[in-house]
Amino acid sequence: MVLPHLASAQSVGAPRVRTFIFEYQATVPAAPPGTHQLDIWLPVAHSDSAQNVQILQLDAPGKHTLTTGQHGNQLLHLRLRRPRQAVTVAVRYQVTRREHRAPQPTAGRIPMQDPDSARWLAPDRLVPLDDQIRRWAREVASEAHAETPLDQARAVYNHVVATVKYDKTGQGWGRGDIYYACDARHGNCTDFHALFIGYCRALGIPARFSIGFPLPPERGSGEVKGYHCWAEFYTPQTGWVPIDASEAAKNPARREYYFGTHDENRVEFTRGRDLTLTPRQQGAPLNYFIYPYAEADGKPLENVQHSFRYQDVLAEEL
Known part of the structure; x- marks a missing residue:
């Protein structure tokens, strides 16, 4: 296999x-x-x-x-x-x-080990799972000829990184509203990951939201201006896989890195919405x-x- x-x-x-x-x-x-x-x-x-x-x-x-x-x-x-x-x-x-790396896929099944497993397939207030969202998600997977959950999640990640711009201008960004992200095609990390999580859930792939604070990669000291958020998705062959679509959009050279890795320059505070x-x-x-x-x-x-x-x-x- x-x-x-x-x-x-x-x-x-x-x-x-x-x-x-x-x-x-x-x-x-x-x-x-x-x-x-x-x-x-x-x-x-x-x-x-x-x-x-x-x-x-x-x-x-x-x-x-x-x-x-x-x-x-x-x-x-x-x-x-x-x-x-x-x-x-x-x-x-x-x-x-620590740098958070995903395990490599296996031919067996990796237990989810999350008591909130059902929650990560359910809608959020600003991330509904209606017929329109499901249709868009299926189109993304179909265009990439993605059939397995891992390939589908990768197709969604590539789609989000390629079509959404990290841009905090105007109004409406920062709420994690999937319809705003689909329409405006720009926003901050919350908007990127609303789209990624919503499409994954619409395809039957559990996905969860985490939020904390970013640190600049340079070592030293200073003020942190605001939050950063990221996501994980689950497949039976991989367990939970970390992704960071907004960082990948800001730094296209690291697109591959951020599908399967969260860097060490962050601290997580809470999970879920x-x-x-x-x-x-x-x-x-x-x-x-x-x-x-x-x-x-x-x-x-x-x-x-x-x-x-x-x-x-x-x-x-x-």
């Missing part, structure tokens, strides 16, 4: 590793006068097969708890009674991130959860500020 290779076959030697300090700070403005209860949620970076995470310092006023939510996501929750002033919360991590927090927020499910979220007496609080910084740790400092 001949199976196609993934990008990780091109990698030589052990996966690349990066260790760094990551600082996440949130400032919640003073709640409206008369507020009885202020709830604040922050995503918390987690350890998994691609990263080891240690909380070095957590500064938060009042009562706070670390909890586990949907898809195993870690959260920090604060509840303050009768708040009168702005609140600042800061978490300082040490992260060791349409998220209900723990304890449950009174507002609507969150489209995705990477920035702090707050409610004053159950109503979403606007103008929550955030900042992020990183500093690489040298090997001799470990």
Whole structure:
């Protein structure tokens, strides 16, 4: 049985590793006068097969708890009674991130090993699986003569990278709206991966969304301006395969690399979309959860500020 290779076959030697300090700070403005209860949620970076995470310092006023939510996501929750002033919360991590390479395809079957397996075939609010999306997905697979799930996922990846431009101009980008991405054909990483995930699910291929922060490839220190997101898909012959369509679009020379690999220049915080927090927020499910979220007496609080910084740790400092 001949199976196609993934990008990780091109990698030589052990996966690349990066260790760094990551600082996440949130400032919640003073709640409206008369507020009885202020709830604040922050995503918390987690350890998994691609990263080891240690909380070095957590500064938060009042009562706070670390909890586990949907898809195993870690959260920090604060509840303050009768708040009168702005609140600042800061978490300082040490992260060791490894280059995440997909295993090579096998003739056997690799178990999914994900308790949320059904979720990764279901629609999201902004990624419906209607007849139109299924028709477009089938057309992409058919044009590439792709019959196996792995070949179909590759066809979808190639289609997204080739037809969507990384461009954050205008309005509508950044929400991960598959119809926006299909129409505008530009956006950020959220839009790229809404299209990839939606088409994969429409073809019966489980696909899941992850979000965190990017680091520049150059070692050093500095501010991280905003989030980055990526995706994985599953086939029985490969297990979960990492892809990063938006990075491939920005750097066409690495298109092969990003089909089967996530580089080490990132840290993951949460997985999934349409998220209900723990304890449950009174507002609507969150489209995705990477920035702090707050409610004053159950109503979403606007103008929550955030900042992020990183500093690489040298090997001799470990």
